[in-house]
Amino acid sequence: MQQRIQQSGQTWRRWKNHLATGTAVLGALVVVAPLLAIFAYLIYKGASSLNWAFFTKVPKPVGEIGGGMENAIVGSGVLLTVASLIGIPIGIAAGVYLAEFGRKRLLSNLVRFTADVLNGVPSIVVGIAVYSLIVVTQRHFSAFSGGVALGIMMIPTVTRTTEEMLLLVPHAVREAALGLGVPNWRSTVSITLRTASAGIITGCMLAFARVAGETAPLLFTAFGNDDKSLALNQPIAALPLQIFVYAVSPYNDWHRLAWAGSLVLIFLIVVSVSLVRYVTSRGVLKGAS
Amino acid sequence: MSGKLAERDVVNGRESPSASGLAVARPSAARRYLNAQSDSAFSDGFFKTLMLASALTIFVIVLFIFLELAWQSRMAIAHFGISFLYRSAWNPVSEDFGARPFIYGTLVSSLLALLIAVPLSVSTAVFITEMCPIPLRRSLSFLTELLAAIPSVVYGLWALVVLVPLLRTEINPFLMRTLGWTGFFEGPDYGVSMLAAGVILAIMILPIISSITREVMSTVPQSQREAALALGATRWEMIRISVLPNARLGIAGGIILGLGRALGETMAVTMVIGNRPEIARSLLAPGYTMASVLANEFTEATTSLYLSALIEIGLVLFLVTIVVNALARLLIWSVTRGASSRMA
Missing domain, CATH: 1.20.5 (Single alpha-helices involved in coiled-coils or other helix-helix interfaces)
Incomplete structure (x- = not known):
């Protein structure tokens, strides 16, 4: 009798285990499904609308078929260059401070915390702040202001990865450099940063991939431009911005271009994320063991 | 001595083949170097x-x-005072502004997203860390990471073209038939709605919650799991007894971090929520969020009071997300402290 009760308890427990496993599998499937759906649809729609003109032509006026997004591709390039020039040096330097100079101080905890908070600030709010700082004082929308907004958004990711990567560098490596009489800054730049460079590049690429798809802060900083432009003090087009404008438009041909633009953007991002995966899987630190 | 010099030259990133052949009479290279660097x-x-x-x-x-933000919104703050937060007027012509419909829309769409995303993402994380065969684990976590890398505007485009028609023709009629009596699913069905915004937000915050849950669960010591298994627990009992209780604070942190992302999400929501500043009980009715009113109306704000009111909405959004994120970080830190971790 007791054995039977025990046995039925066992069965129930086994069933519960199966039930939980089934639920988890189902959950994972439901999570993966939209991703596959989005990718399949994107490739299906995007590939059929991609052509040479997409890369070499600027948009046609409303109602005319054809045209491309050369302006947006060039514009995204300009914006991301400005953003990287701002975000990466500041981010890396801040990371160096946190890892090398202020491990346990109140100040560095404060900086660490603000970096995390900045990471969570909605991108559109960053856009408004940059708008009232640069666009209002300059009295016109500009590529520069868009780059600043994106650069600000890159900083926290770069900082936190730099710090983490530097902390992985063994102390003996620093001590060896200092023991040879090398000044502290030189040891940091040529030894520590170099040892952690693969990991830091990873962080920079992650930050880059993140801001490459940002639209909201560009709405009232870069603003968009139907012509190709390289000028920093003029409004400029950007790929995500152009996708947004075309996606909410009522024209079929513009929808087609929006899909093609999305495919190009995703391709860019997926390539950089996969590159990051590849680099990190080969070992984050080179030379340090 | 010469070995040391050679090392120093490598340190400086220079090759100097003559380093070992220095004359004795001159000061050593190391001495000269130190003098130069005094x-x-x-x-x-x-x-x-x-x-x-x-x-x-x-x-x-x-x-x-x-x-x-505080300085630029001073005009609206002075003009409307605290009532700005709970009045539901939004009339640019008569310059009468209140943020209630937007605050409501932001809260409801984000909570809806959490309601959908939390069970799914936690069960995915459990599956990936505890049940999944190792080869599948890498590709699954890569897939969820990809989900996080898709730009918001692409989600919006997909939602507009695929999700909204799907909701309108298949899912909404079903919801109206079965759950219409609750009042949450009734009225004219436009497709673009609070529900559509909640669903697309859920898809967007899934990877955040799931990757943090995964990270937190992996900090639970292996010996805890082994102890539970050694006592005869099934795999589910092991997860329930020894993994989830240890990770619960971190999971809560991940959920709140997802909430923070959902509150500030702009583009995809703007594209599918319908952009109507009204509060409706039905989830099938269009709504408006704080972020999307900024995206839509900021460049069109003609008067300074209008602009100031919009910036005040931005200020509210900023403060709310700061509080939410600070809370999330504290929770996550309390769990992963000591363990090396990377938060996306």
């Missing part, structure tokens, strides 16, 4: 200050965003 104390101080300045830049940026 002001290294100065350069070290300069370097440290530069790094400190960069670190402080981050702090200054956040402070600046807050002050700028």
Whole structure:
């Protein structure tokens, strides 16, 4: 009798285990499904609308078929260059401070915390702040202001990865450099940063991939431009911005271009994320063991 | 001596084949080097200050965003006072503004997203860390990471073209038939709605919650799991007894972090929520969020009071997300403290 009760308890427990496993599998499937759906649809729609003109032509006026997004591709390039020039040096330097100079101080905890908070600030709010700082004082929308907004958004990711990567560098490596009489800054730049460079590049690429798809802060900083432009003090087009404008438009041909633009953007991002995966899987630190 | 010199040359990134062949009479290369660098104390101080300045830049940026928003919205704050937060008027012509419909829309769409995303993402994380065969694990976590890398505007485009028609023709009629009596699913069905915004937000915050849950669960010591299994627990009992209780604070942190992302999400929501500043009980009715009213109306704000009111909405959004994120970070830190971790 007791054995039977025990046995039925066992069965129930086994069933519960199966039930939980089934639920988890189902959950994972439901999570993966939209991703596959989005990718399949994107490739299906995007590939059929991609052509040479997409890369070499600027948009046609409303109602005319054809045209491309050369302006947006060039514009995204300009914006991301400005953003990287701002975000990466500041981010890396801040990371160096946190890892090398202020491990346990109140100040560095404060900086660490603000970096995390900045990471969570909605991108559109960053856009408004940059708008009232640069666009209002300059009295016109500009590529520069868009780059600043994106650069600000890159900083926290770069900082936190730099710090983490530097902390992985063994102390003996620093001590060896200092023991040879090398000044502290030189040891940091040529030894520590170099040892952690693969990991830091990873962080920079992650930050880059993140801001490459940002639209909201560009709405009232870069603003968009139907012509190709390289000028920093003029409004400029950007790929995500152009996708947004075309996606909410009522024209079929513009929808087609929006899909093609999305495919190009995703391709860019997926390539950089996969590159990051590849680099990190080969070992984050080179030379340090 | 010569070995040391060679090492020093490598340190400087230079090759100097003559290093070992130095004449004895001259001061050694190391001595000359040190003499040349005698002001290294100065350069070290300069370097440290530069790094400190960069670190402080981050702090200054956040402070600046807050002050700028507060200063630019002073007109609306003075004009409407605290009532701005709970009045539901939004009339640019008569310059009568209140943020209630937007606050409502932001809260409801985000909570809806959490309701959908939390069970799914936690069960995915459990599956990936505890049940999944190892080869599948890498590709699954890569897939969820990809989900996080898709830009918001592409989600919006997909939602507009695929999700909204799907809701309108298949899912909404079903919901109206079965759950219409609750009042949450009734009225004219436009497709673009609070529900559509909630669903697309859920898809967007899934990877955040799931990757943090995964990370937190992987900090639970293996011995805990083994102890439970050794006592005869099934795999589910092991997860329930020894993994989830240890990870619960971190999971809560991940959920709140997802909430923070959902509150501030702009583009995809703007594209599918319908953009109507009204509060409706039905989830099938269009709504409006704080972020999307900024995206839509900021460049069109003609009067300074209108602009000021919009910036005040931005200020509210900023403060809310700061509180939410700070809470999330504290929770996650309390769990992963000590373990090396990377938060996306």
